[in-house]
């Protein structure tokens with residue numbers, strides 16, 4: 174595997190040749206392949222050890238490219254894409270036939286997102302194809318928020334675009350029937366509801382026809398045991414790291430999200446007995462961070 178600063182032309186050639194490129198987005202680093210090339214997308218699942226029942230997000234460079242991959246593009250999708258793209262919002266819509274089944278785990282729907290990182294957009298534009306990409310980590314491990322986190326040997330090439338600005342995975346919203354939040358991110362739900370009306374929140378993990386891999390209970394987990402502590406609770410016995418809001422961790426939810434995985438990656442190699450995290454409040458602003466912490470705690 175070679176790591177590069179920003180050789181877009183080389184990365185785009187690899188994508189067109191059916192190879193895997195790890196690339197920066199504003200949320201986390203992705204492991205990308207040509208979304209229209211079945212064999213290339215198969216390689217993503219093999220490299221990650223990801224079950225083929227977990228559909229991938231397809232990254233586009235424009236709303237126009239997204240429309241071209243959807244068989245139905247609802248008004249709500251247009252409204253949200255215009256407001257949030259490029260940005261950390263993934264929209265699930267009915268797919269067109271040219272998207273191979275392996276991308277969507279056999280679902281008739283596809284998850285689409287236009288990422289807000291200049292290198293990601295340039296890569297898609299130069300390759301001239303949509304890029305299917307999950308996070309560039311092995312299955313159930315922590316998502317990478319910088320090029321150095323991408324495991325050796327995972328990709329044929331790593332495009333280095335600096336640290337991820339958002340730091341946790343995108344908000345995933347299904348617009349196939351009534352709007353349904355599949356995975357919270359950094360966009361507060363009331364903000365989305367102000368634009369498209371009421372949004373139902375998917376609760377039970379693995380439930381329903383649109384159950385998604387991000388809802389898998391073992392996602393986003395460091396190797397070190399992580400405990401989520403309620404206010405007033407102290408950390409366990411032994412040697413560990415205590416992450417309090419407004420002390421070791423930022424008091425602002427966006428700033429917190431931006432450093433969360435970086436912090437867990439760093440602590441995870443320190444051979445600690447535990448990582449104890451003060452539980453954030455149950456507000457819309459903290460929903461994405463709280464979701465990842467709950468999964469990390471298991």
Ligand code: AMP
Nearest residue numbers: 228229282283284307308345385386387
């Ligand atoms: P990750 O594994 O972190 O790349 O996340 C992929 C996310 O994409 C999952 O959490 C799903 O919510 C979402 N996803 C992708 N495709 C679909 C789809 N067709 N239907 C529902 N969710 C999807």
Ligand code: MG
Nearest residue numbers: 307308309316
């Ligand atoms: Mg992932």
